[in-house]
Amino acid sequence: MTALTRTGPRIVRTIADVRAAVNEYRAAAGAGATVGLVPTMGYLHEGHASLMRRSASENGLTVLSVFVNPLQFGPNEDFDRYPRDEERDRAVAAEAGADVLFMPSVGEMYPRKPLTSVLVSEVTSRLCGASRPGHFDGVGTVVSKLFNIVGPDRAYFGMKDAQQVAVVTRMAEDLNVPVEIVPCPIVRDPDGLAMSSRNVYLTAEEREQALVLSRTLAQVPGWLADDAGLTSDLLKQRMEQLVRRMPLADIEYAEVLTYPDLLPPGEAPLREAAAKERLLVALAVRFGRTRLIDNILLTP
Ligand SMILES: Nc1ncnc2c1ncn2[C@@H]1O[C@H](COP(=O)(O)OP(=O)(O)OP(=O)(O)O)[C@@H](O)[C@H]1O
Ligand SMILES: CC(C)(CO)[C@@H](O)C(=O)[O-]
Ligand code: BAL
Secondary structure, three states: HHHHOOOOOOOEEEHHHHHHHHHHHHHHHHHHHHEEEEEEOOOHHHHHHHHHHHHHHHOOOOEEEEEHHHHOOOOEEEOOOOOOOOOHHHHHHHHHOOOOOEOOOOHHHHHOOOOOOOOOOOOOOOHHHHHHHHHHHHHHHHHHHHHHOOOEEEEEEEHHHHHHHHHHHHHHHHOOOOOEEEEEOOOOOOOEEOOHHHHHHHEEEHHHHHHHHHHHHHHHHHHHOOOOOOHHHHHHHHHHHHHOOOOOOOEEEEEEEOOOOOOOOOOHHHHHHHHHHHHEEEEEEEOOEEEEEEEEEOOO
């Protein structure tokens, strides 16, 4: 599909057309065919581009989906004002090497109110699952639909949404979906802010103060190294203290959990847990109406 990439991705808006594009590629490529899927909600940035580039380097065909999924937004969340820009998405997708750009309407994805939902338990009980009730039911459902529609060999997800990676990986395993979930590193602006479509909502003052997320997380490995007695509770308190120095910051959570099971690491000093298994240190902070998340994964 390199010829398509040179002129930009093929835009498809229906499930039938994306299936036809994938089938056409598989028929032409034969036994060695590999399809990568990059699910997004659009308003693409370098974080999304890194997922597409990775997919393009590992697969013969890369399908990018752009769909703002109403099922994963709560009633008071930003579904209506979520940034949308099709021209920008086409340009980023072309530059990053996507072959097929699937941009369905809400009616195409949900012609009827779905009576079926894909619910992943336990790993959804904390972090964003706790603060956004129903969010991961919407994610599980739409990602399952995308897997069924595209039939990818690999699917690429950013670790900025670390809980989403844990949820989707477990869902695919539990339901025997024949797809490899590929977690990809967080892409940041030069000053450290994790890239996010929602960063566009921030005022200049909020954006400056939002640097507290990445700056706080960057201190965690040093705190662990310097303080043998640092417990999970103490670490959370330290993070909250730093974030609270920003007058516009409203903390939703400051957490440390095992990864990918997302369980509390216990009361013992964190160094013991960190020596044995991966720990996710995660923050969700609101600046005005904008909710930002960031995390680091500590690996033994
Ligand atoms: N900075 C980033 N680095 C790496 N991957 C990212 C980054 N931002 C988003 N992604 C990944 O891109 C995919 C699509 O995410 P999405 O379209 O929701 O973008 P977003 O920028 O996270 O938007 P939002 O502002 O809604 O959180 C997800 O797998 C997400 O983790
Ligand atoms: C995976 C996803 C595209 C499902 O709507 C969304 O949750 C996102 O953008 O991370
Ligand atoms: N990247 C996560 C999608 C959401 O916030 O709904």
